[in-house]
Amino acid sequence: MYWLYKTEPEECSIDDFASTPDKAIIWEGVRNYQARNFLRAATLDDLVLIYHSSCKLIGLAGIARVVKTAYPDPSQFNPGSIYFDGKSKTEQPRWSAVDLVFVEKFPALVPLDKLKRSSKLEQLALVQKGSRLSVMPVQPDEWQVMLAMAKQE
DNA sequence: GCCAACGTTGGC
DNA sequence: GCCAACGTTGGC
Numbered sequence A: 001m002y003w004l005y006k007t008e009p010e011e012c013s014i015d016d017f018a019s020t021p022d023k024a025i026i027w028e029g030v031r032n033y034q035a036r037n038f039l040r041a042a043t044l045d046d047l048v049l050i051y052h053s054s055c056k057l058i059g060l061a062g063i064a065r066v067v068k069t070a071y072p073d074p075s076q077f078n079p080g081s082i083y084f085d086g087k088s089k090t091e092q093p094r095w096s097a098v099d100l101v102f103v104e105k106f107p108a109l110v111p112l113d114k115l116k117r118s119s120k121l122e123q124l125a126l127v128q129k130g131s132r133l134s135v136m137p138v139q140p141d142e143w144q145v146m147l148a149m150a151k152q153e
Numbered sequence B, C: 001g002c003c004a005a006c007g008t009t010g011g012c
Helices: A014-019 A033-040 A112-117 A140-151
Strands: A002-007 A025-027 A047-052 A059-072 A096-111 A135-138
Touching: A002 A140, A014 A047, A014 A059, A014 A096, A033 A096, A033 A135, A047 A096, A047 A140, A059 A112, A059 A140, A096 A112, A096 A140, A112 A140, A135 A140
Parallel strands: A002 A047
Antiparallel strands: A002 A135, A025 A096, A047 A059, A059 A096
């Protein structure tokens, strides 16, 4: 399966993946139920487009791969974490995390407005008005369209 | 920094 | 179960 995950690059960017290519990075802190459900649907070796948001250069930055499927997000139990959730119980964790590893960084970032201008990406939640979903599925044809954009620059 | 759109909370 | 108030997201 294919996915798109949003991240603020100051928090976790494609360069963080690229600088530690052999290290699994935990994708934690997702605190939205719809996004969480998509996280839980990931299977081993799924590919993930890494999208940089809330920053100067907004768009697709590269690709990562799922190396560990959903497990309880440890940050929900850590009172020192900004992601701490006191209402989540150990015996029934509310939030999930996955582990990702670096695959590639695009030679040039694919900007959001370019994604918006493609008629083939209209179904993608990312480009829909008001959408705040941070973890979303990508259809195979959408994946191909976005990869082609990444290669041609 | 602004603000529209959205999700969550909590009183009723 | 409704819905107003509030907090958050995220592009601009």
